[in-house]
Every structure is written in C-alpha cells, then in structure tokens.
Amino acid sequence: MRCKRCRATPVAILLPRHHTALCAGCFDQYVIGQVERAIQDYRMFRKDEAVLIAVSGGKDSLALWDLLHRLGYQAAGLHVQQGIGGYSEISEMKTRAFADARQLPLTVYALANEYGGGVPEIAETARRSACSACGTLKRYAFNKIARELGVHVVATGHNLDDEAARLLGNLLHWQTDYLAKQSPALPAWESKLARKVKPLYRLAEREIAAYAVLRKIDYMIDECPMSHDAKSLQYKGVLNQLEQQSPGTKQFFYLEFLRRQPLAPPASAAEAALRECAQCGEPTTSELCGHCRLVAPMAGVRPLPGPFIQLHQEP
Amino acid sequence: MPPLMIIKCHHPARDVTMKGPCRVRALLKELNLLPETVLVIRNDTLITEDELVADEDRIEIRPVISGGAGADAL
Numbered sequence: 001m002r003c004k005r006c007r008a009t010p011v012a013i014l015l016p017r018h019h020t021a022l023c024a025g026c027f028d029q030y031v032i033g034q035v036e037r038a039i040q041d042y043r044m045f046r047k048d049e050a051v052l053i054a055v056s057g058g059k060d061s062l063a064l065w066d067l068l069h070r071l072g073y074q075a076a077g078l079h080v081q082q083g084i085g086g087y088s089e090i091s092e093m094k095t096r097a098f099a100d101a102r103q104l105p106l107t108v109y110a111l112a113n114e115y116g117g118g119v120p121e122i123a124e125t126a127r128r129s130a131c132s133a134c135g136t137l138k139r140y141a142f143n144k145i146a147r148e149l150g151v152h153v154v155a156t157g158h159n160l161d162d163e164a165a166r167l168l169g170n171l172l173h174w175q176t177d178y179l180a181k182q183s184p185a186l187p188a189w190e191s192k193l194a195r196k197v198k199p200l201y202r203l204a205e206r207e208i209a210a211y212a213v214l215r216k217i218d219y220m221i222d223e224c225p226m227s228h229d230a231k232s233l234q235y236k237g238v239l240n241q242l243e244q245q246s247p248g249t250k251q252f253f254y255l256e257f258l259r260r261q262p263l264a265p266p267a268s269a270a271e272a273a274l275r276e277c278a279q280c281g282e283p284t285t286s287e288l289c290g291h292c293r294l295v296a297p298m299a300g301v302r303p304l305p306g307p308f309i310q311l312h313q314e315p
Numbered sequence: 316m317p318p319l320m321i322i323k324c325h326h327p328a329r330d331v332t333m334k335g336p337c338r339v340r341a342l343l344k345e346l347n348l349l350p351e352t353v354l355v356i357r358n359d360t361l362i363t364e365d366e367l368v369a370d371e372d373r374i375e376i377r378p379v380i381s382g383g384a385g386a387d388a389l
Contacts, residue, residue, distance in 0.1 A: 001365055012361045014350075021363065058381055161380070209354055209379035213361055221325055223381060236380055240351045 016247035034202040042185035044197040052151040057091035059212040060157030081110040083118015130226035140291040146194040158198040161205040164250040165235035323375040336369040
C-alpha cells in the first residue's frame, strides 16, 4: 500500500474516518494542519501571546506542547503533581525530561505541598471520586497559576475522543447546561478566569498517540491507577465500538454538534452568573467554589494562603 | 521451542507469544482488541493493520485510550 497523498511507502497509519492512508511525512502535515485549523477557526491565541499548557506527561499534552513549539507559539508548561504514588512520579519525570530536552519553561505544582496530601487523600477525606476531586483541583490550579504567571490562555490536550465521550455523557444525563461549555474555546471572565482552549479537538486519540510515537516523544503510557472505572472510559468504549462499524462516527457526532453552535457561543446562563468565591475569591457560580467545598474537610487546610508559584516555579 | 512472535502488551504489562505469520488485523482480533484503541509498533516503527507480522518479530501493542479527570479537566 502507498501513501494516498504522495504515493510513498511505507504507510504509517490508516485513517478510516478520512478514507485514507498516510506515510509518516504526510501524516505529520495532516496533524499540523488540523491543529492550525483548530487554532484559527476558534481564534484560540496568537503567536505574540503566551499560552500555558496543562501538561500531564501523557501523549496528548506532550504532543500539544511539541506541536505548539514547532508552530512557533509561546507555549509554557504547567504540571500538577497529583500525589498518586509511582504513577505521578513517572509522569512528572517524563514531563521534566521533555521540557529539559527542548529547553521549554515548565512550572511544577505539587498538590501535597499545598494540601498536605495528594488526590487519594483529598478524595477520601472529601468522600468524592478520585477523578472528580482531581478535575476540580487541576482546574483550580490551572486558572490560578495562569493568572499568577500573567498568562491569559490555558490550553489542554483534550482530543476528539475526549470531547465526543463528554458530549455523550452530557446527553445521556441531559446535562444541557454543560453543552455550552463543550466549545473548544471558552472565553475569559474579567481578569479572573483564563481563556480555555483545546487545539487538539479535531484529532482522534489514536492519531495523537501515533504522532507522539513518530516524533519519538517519551510519554507516560500507563493509565492513571485511579481512573479504571471512570465513566469517560466507558463512553469511549461505546464510541469506539461504533467507530469500528462506521468510521467517522465520533467525528460526525462532535464536529456536527459544534457546527450547529455558533463559533463563539454566547456565555451560558451559568457563566453569566459568575461571581467571586466568598472564601478564596476565585470565580464560581455559587457562594463557595467547588475547590473550597472539596478541600474544606481537609484538617488544617486554609485554601490559598498565597500565590502558588512562589513555591513551585522552576528556575 | 520454535520461534514465536513476542508481543508486548500493556494494562497490565505482559509479554504474549503467538505463532506467525499473520496480518496485524488478525492479531488484534485474536487478542480481542479494536484497531481504533491501539497502535502496533514493530522495532520502533508504526505498522498498519494490513502489515504481515511473523515469528521472531518483537511487537508492541500500545493502548491509546486515556480517561479519568483528564477527560473533563476543563
């Protein structure tokens, strides 16, 4: 088989959803094209604008960092060390190695330094699922540290599979308020909430993994040991079954959802009602933000005594 | 013992041996894996579902699906 674009051999990957097969070089151009289109379509950020990437050490975030660096964007990394034993240690190690090899700026923020424990301890104390607690803590850290660094855009490595799974979950539970938040670009709120963007939303999870392998990015392959029964994985499983039978299903499901929305969706009712948390001052829709409600049961924890990055920024 | 394909799998990490030759597509079917959920790597090179793999090949089947808080972190 030959590359459908340039006729070269060998073919590196089959892309059934596009009815094509590409060599490594043409696949690289395809990935870059999809990311450039995502950034342009949603006016995510400019080349003279700093972008903070939430970097877990997995394939998506490291591939995103690699891509934005290659494309000439000012992309710095923020790694939240979750305190999940060896998994978190290896994730941090791979993130640091990636940044060091390319001399990219990285901030590492350890939950244990702030709260006296990591995700397992915080989730147990709060009687919440680990994934729920982890998501709340990371969102909070991304936004607060971005502001402290003076960066107005936070980018994450969410991909087409992530977004399709999330859309399916929201529809199955008729969480219609969340649908407006499924845009690949969410606006900033005053000076408090950074713009949030997902430049990989047009790329399937498998395509991003293939990009990482072809670029020889050493990423964390192992799955988080606390996410084995996560709902998102169940939804992905169902969607992949459908994709196998009808290639293009995931893409049609999510991209068509976006097409039926305006490119810059108006602020949802929830966003319009944003205000400052009575305890920490961060944006929230209720009196206390989700973070402060989560960490309240942690004995001795006083949320946000000061700026995070004075303690955690790398030299 | 005759030479076999050695297949490195993840989740959990383990080596599986199988008799070749066969197409990657058939190998994945034998292991009950959907092509959309994995990459197949032979000697650091990505190979497609159409490729033939044979005895003495060292193959890695790498999962590509991740989830948990990362999936709705924003």
